[in-house]
Amino acid sequence: MSEPEIAIVGSGPSGFFAAEALLKSDAGVRVDMFDRLPTPYGLVRSGVAPDHQQIKQVVKVFDALATNPKFAFFGNIDIGRDIPLAGLRNRYDAVILAYGASAGTPLPIPGSDLPQSITATDFVGWYNGHPDFAGLEPRFDHECAVVVGHGNVGIDVARILLSDHARLAKTDIADHALEALRESRVRRVHLVGRRGPAQASFTTAELRELLGLPGVRVVIDQDAMQLNEEEQAYLDLPVNAAIKRNVSVMADAIAREAHGEDAKELHLDFLASPMEIEGTDRVRSVRFARNRLEGPADNRKAVPGAEHFAISAGLAISSIGFRGKPLGNAPFDERRGIIPNVAGRVTGEANGSMPLYVAGWIKRGATGVIGTNRADAMETVRTLLSDFREGRWPVKPGRPRTPALLSGSRIDFMDWKRIDAAECLSGREAGRPRRKIVSVAAMLDVARRGEGAVLPSQPVG
Numbered sequence: 387m388s389e390p391e392i393a394i395v396g397s398g399p400s401g402f403f404a405a406e407a408l409l410k411s412d413a414g415v416r417v418d419m420f421d422r423l424p425t426p427y428g429l430v431r432s433g434v435a436p437d438h439q440q441i442k443q444v445v446k447v448f449d450a451l452a453t454n455p456k457f458a459f460f461g462n463i464d465i466g467r468d469i470p471l472a473g474l475r476n477r478y479d480a481v482i483l484a485y486g487a488s489a490g491t492p493l494p495i496p497g498s499d500l501p502q503s504i505t506a507t508d509f510v511g512w513y514n515g516h517p518d519f520a521g522l523e524p525r526f527d528h529e530c531a532v533v534v535g536h537g538n539v540g541i542d543v544a545r546i547l548l549s550d551h552a553r554l555a556k557t558d559i560a561d562h563a564l565e566a567l568r569e570s571r572v573r574r575v576h577l578v579g580r581r582g583p584a585q586a587s588f589t590t591a592e593l594r595e596l597l598g599l600p601g602v603r604v605v606i607d608q609d610a611m612q613l614n615e616e617e618q619a620y621l622d623l624p625v626n627a628a629i630k631r632n633v634s635v636m637a638d639a640i641a642r643e644a645h646g647e648d649a650k651e652l653h654l655d656f657l658a659s660p661m662e663i664e665g666t667d668r669v670r671s672v673r674f675a676r677n678r679l680e681g682p683a684d685n686r687k688a689v690p691g692a693e694h695f696a697i698s699a700g701l702a703i704s705s706i707g708f709r710g711k712p713l714g715n716a717p718f719d720e721r722r723g724i725i726p727n728v729a730g731r732v733t734g735e736a737n738g739s740m741p742l743y744v745a746g747w748i749k750r751g752a753t754g755v756i757g758t759n760r761a762d763a764m765e766t767v768r769t770l771l772s773d774f775r776e777g778r779w780p781v782k783p784g785r786p787r788t789p790a791l792l793s794g795s796r797i798d799f800m801d802w803k804r805i806d807a808a809e810c811l812s813g814r815e816a817g818r819p820r821r822k823i824v825s826v827a828a829m830l831d832v833a834r835r836g837e838g839a840v841l842p843s844q845p846v847g
């Protein structure tokens with residue numbers, strides 16, 4: 387019997403962790419991994435903040451995996467555009483969809499389509515050099531920016547906006563972002579959430595880092611910090627230790643001495659729902675309703691009241707979550723923005739279809755850290771291999787060779803390593819971990835010309 391050949395769509399953490407579980411199994415499989423970009427690693431490259439280089443070290447594990455002779459990388463191949471999903475399913479014995487869920491959610495309010503009202507996805511992609519967002523052009527010509535959403539991505543965005551330029555210049559932030567932020571007039575960032583401190587979904591380390599940013603005065607609404615007895619008892623439960631830690635980190639920040647007069651300001655605002663982004667030609671201010679909380683301590687709901695207030699700002703960034711997008715004719719849960727599945731096996735397909743699998747953010751939604759995707763992908767691979775052993779997807783005879791399916795210009799892992807080497811070399815010369823290439827055309831050019839190629843001036847697109 388020939389070796390089962392598995393295609394993985396997406397080279398983010400979930401794709402690589404799925405490949406790892408497959409290659410470590412005793413099923414003798416081969417793995418072909420596809421990514422629409424010439425660069426692998428998904429959000430590790432284009433989501434994780436540039437000043438968090440340590441977290442990006444996980445790619446060393448992925449690089450080691452890529453040397454396995456039973457693994458091949460097909461970068462710059464968009465499944466859906468270059469190869470239809472149906473064609474991929476026809477070619478491979480099984481397919482795992484691990485293509486992420488990184489579409490941003492605009493604020494569902496009037497004015498959210500104004501220039502300078504953007505989603506965190508776009509902004510993060512822009513500062514991280516994702517080719518899709520290189521042309522974004524956020525403007526930092528107003529002293530205030532508003533970021534809506536109390537999660538770690540909102541924290542990343544606020545920190546980048548408030549960071550000292552010299553600090554950013556030591557990171558792999560995209561050149562265009564470093565340049566634009568050099569001229570930034572932003573001195574005040576409002577990080578606004580609709581509920582209270584006990585409902586914010588920050589992790590403590592990220593929160594502590596933000597509230598301790600050098601040269602930034604932290605302003606927190608003290609009224610919102612007052613917890614009633616029920617809320618205090620809720621925080622005292624061992625299961626809520628992380629929330630309690632967050633609240634205490636906020637209380638410490640309030641107690642700290644204010645910095646000097648020239649300090650930038652971070653306002654951590656609670657109990658406010660955005661109602662309208664105001665302006666005619668671009669964002670001029672964001673109007674909020676003051677909320678109250680209702681319901682039991684473990685399920686507090688924000689209810690907007692009659693009191694409204696506006697924050698004058700030139701940039702409004704929505705960081706209220708990410709969604710997946712449908713792919714080909716794979717089933718899709720519009721409400722949750724994921725592909726419906728049970729333990730990684732896609733549900734809702736026509737009777738008689740060969741099983742299809744899913745891993746990572748497109749499987750469970752945009753939650754969890756990089757490591758969460760490991761257990762998630764392992765579950766999917768367990769399901770896949772047990773289906774194989776039960777004969778739910780017999781190995782296909784006489785399948786077409788992969789290159790016959792390709793219409794794009796494929797980047798293999800060695801090509802990527804040439805791009806990587808060129809970025810790192812150029813970064814080293816500038817005292818930075820890397821200088822990212824931000825256009826696909828330039829990446830392909832560097833891949834063809836080889837290691838040490840001079841970084842081209844960075845055309846956008």
Ligand SMILES: Cc1cc2nc3c(=O)[nH]c(=O)nc-3n(C[C@H](O)[C@H](O)[C@H](O)COP(=O)(O)OP(=O)(O)OC[C@H]3O[C@@H](n4cnc5c(N)ncnc54)[C@H](O)[C@@H]3O)c2cc1C
Nearest residue numbers: 396398399400421422428429433465485486746747755756
């Ligand atoms: C802004 C931000 C910051 C984060 N910071 C951290 C952090 O500091 N620490 C941490 O642990 N976690 C962090 N995370 C979470 C972490 O990045 C995710 O848990 C993880 O990346 C999800 O992995 P994934 O493989 O499911 O999706 P992704 O990482 O999104 O990977 C999906 C891949 O699929 C590819 N793809 C998409 N469509 C197609 C297609 N049609 N054909 C082929 N390929 C396709 C994409 O190009 C991408 O490479 C952060 C997330 C965000 C958004």
